[in-house]
Amino acid sequence: MDRIADAIWSSGVLGRILGAATLFLITSCIVDIVSRPVYPKHLPRVGYGTGLLASIKTFFKTPSQLKSRVDEGYKKYNKNDKSFVIAAGLGRRPTLVLAPSQFKWFFEQPDNVISLDAASKDSLYAKYNFLGDAHPKDPFNNTIVHRNLAKALSGLVPGMQEDIQYTIDLKLGSDKENWKTVNIWGMWLTIIPRVSNVMILGKELDRNPQVVGAFVQFIQLVHHNIGILNKLFSTLHPLVGRLLAIRNRKCYDRATKYTLPVIQQRLVDMEKKATDPSFKWNEPEDAITWCIRQARAENNTKELQAKTIAKRLLLVELGSVFTTAITAQNTLVDIISSDPSDIEALREEAVRVFAEENQTWTQAGVAKLVRIDSAIRESQRRSNFAVTMLDHKVIAPGGVTNESEGWHAPYGALLAVNLNGLYHDPDIHSDPERYDPLRFSRPFETGTADEKKRMGIVSTSEEHLVFGHGKHACPGRFFVALELKMAIAYILINYDIKHVAERPAGTVQGNFVIPPLTASMEIRRRKETVA
Numbered sequence: 001m002d003r004i005a006d007a008i009w010s011s012g013v014l015g016r017i018l019g020a021a022t023l024f025l026i027t028s029c030i031v032d033i034v035s036r037p038v039y040p041k042h043l044p045r046v047g048y049g050t051g052l053l054a055s056i057k058t059f060f061k062t063p064s065q066l067k068s069r070v071d072e073g074y075k076k077y078n079k080n081d082k083s084f085v086i087a088a089g090l091g092r093r094p095t096l097v098l099a100p101s102q103f104k105w106f107f108e109q110p111d112n113v114i115s116l117d118a119a120s121k122d123s124l125y126a127k128y129n130f131l132g133d134a135h136p137k138d139p140f141n142n143t144i145v146h147r148n149l150a151k152a153l154s155g156l157v158p159g160m161q162e163d164i165q166y167t168i169d170l171k172l173g174s175d176k177e178n179w180k181t182v183n184i185w186g187m188w189l190t191i192i193p194r195v196s197n198v199m200i201l202g203k204e205l206d207r208n209p210q211v212v213g214a215f216v217q218f219i220q221l222v223h224h225n226i227g228i229l230n231k232l233f234s235t236l237h238p239l240v241g242r243l244l245a246i247r248n249r250k251c252y253d254r255a256t257k258y259t260l261p262v263i264q265q266r267l268v269d270m271e272k273k274a275t276d277p278s279f280k281w282n283e284p285e286d287a288i289t290w291c292i293r294q295a296r297a298e299n300n301t302k303e304l305q306a307k308t309i310a311k312r313l314l315l316v317e318l319g320s321v322f323t324t325a326i327t328a329q330n331t332l333v334d335i336i337s338s339d340p341s342d343i344e345a346l347r348e349e350a351v352r353v354f355a356e357e358n359q360t361w362t363q364a365g366v367a368k369l370v371r372i373d374s375a376i377r378e379s380q381r382r383s384n385f386a387v388t389m390l391d392h393k394v395i396a397p398g399g400v401t402n403e404s405e406g407w408h409a410p411y412g413a414l415l416a417v418n419l420n421g422l423y424h425d426p427d428i429h430s431d432p433e434r435y436d437p438l439r440f441s442r443p444f445e446t447g448t449a450d451e452k453k454r455m456g457i458v459s460t461s462e463e464h465l466v467f468g469h470g471k472h473a474c475p476g477r478f479f480v481a482l483e484l485k486m487a488i489a490y491i492l493i494n495y496d497i498k499h500v501a502e503r504p505a506g507t508v509q510g511n512f513v514i515p516p517l518t519a520s521m522e523i524r525r526r527k528e529t530v531a
């Protein structure tokens, strides 16, 4: 072995390999630095050290320090209505964090100037993770949700209620005598993918554990791959990204065993319905139908291929399932550790409204759950899962100019809002670190009609930004509200939950606050259940 090493060394091969590797590292470093957007010097900054060493340290410490830097920027600048730049760090470009007075300007910018899609395409490494062409180079995916979901909601409710009841009973059981300890995240990871798939795959597939499991694994892989690619130079992304995506493809292949036959049949049936008036059949309202409907409206033959549709579904799964599961996790952990009298107030509402609705949910019936709505919104505020949010990338070749603050952001710049700062500002939310589940429902119960409208989870505003705001505000939020309110109501109506004295904390990882995934709760089926 030693002799082989000596021979390699003396032949100069090792020297050449080391030289090439060093050259590659230096070139990669230069490529990454040069491709970063350069912000105007007069904008205030946080996280920038002086000198090369300090900058390098800042870069590598970003995953653990980003939140405290953003908090510092909020107090020093955003609070005084100034935008600031946060230094680049491992896995993150330098970002311009906007002053609150600039939100209106931000939401009004045209899509060809600043783009949510372009920012998500970059941060998701969509080219690799989504197996090539499924991610929006075009807005197809967003269009199908914007055009169809709101109209389909009332028809989706019965199927959702059925799945919520079935899955929760399965997970939490029916023992009325003994307490059972349940891992909360494990429970949500069973409920949310199934219920969300009522809307994505339809009732034919939503309870199929193979296909739903393959999609959940696919999403986990996407997040895992993002974590790896974020730590690498961009010159390595094409190779490593493609290698990592091999596992994504395997998951996709597993899912398509089940999805492709359903999609193919749906294509046949929808074609027949369009051409044969004697064919009496109503297409189910789910993302498969919406893709076909949109492709037909655009006369887009590529989008009418079953495999293209199967890939489109991957994106809908990604946008819906984990965002909702994380929100559910934070909300339930917050609820069970809040004041016991507040928990009773939530339960009282759930039992009362469900009885009024004759134990059958409708969209209008769920809308009456204003306290549970508030408990979710308050959790999104108090336990926000992202520090800055709504990243939009400047894609206008000449950049974008903000006249009122007097700065120019070049092509490639990232603009974002400081969700953490706004949500924890005592001048905006009294006692901001306290989880007060009824914070937003008190005005619902006693306030004016305008207050009622403004305080709901689906009413986005410059104060309630977790679903975005303006033309790109999340079109899935109406579904999320239904899904979470029905699921939480079902748990409160049917189970006693032991109060938890202290809320387990989440873990900050870069720009994300991961909820406490090991948190458990002790539950027992209630003696006087309604459902």
Ligand code: HEM
Residues within 6 Å of the ligand: 116, 117, 141, 142, 145, 146, 316, 319, 320, 321, 323, 324, 327, 389, 390, 391, 465, 466, 467, 468, 469, 471, 472, 473, 474, 475, 476, 477, 479, 480
């Ligand atoms: C709690 C769960 C969810 C959260 C927190 C969430 C949050 C968001 C946010 C922040 C945006 C970007 C808004 C912007 O930057 O202006 C967004 C966009 C979007 N969301 Fe959601 N979302 C959730 C669930 C869903 C679900 C269930 C769907 C259903 C398919 C969905 C579909 C979409 C789509 C299609 C867009 C793009 C809209 C556009 O670009 O016009 N989301 N969501």
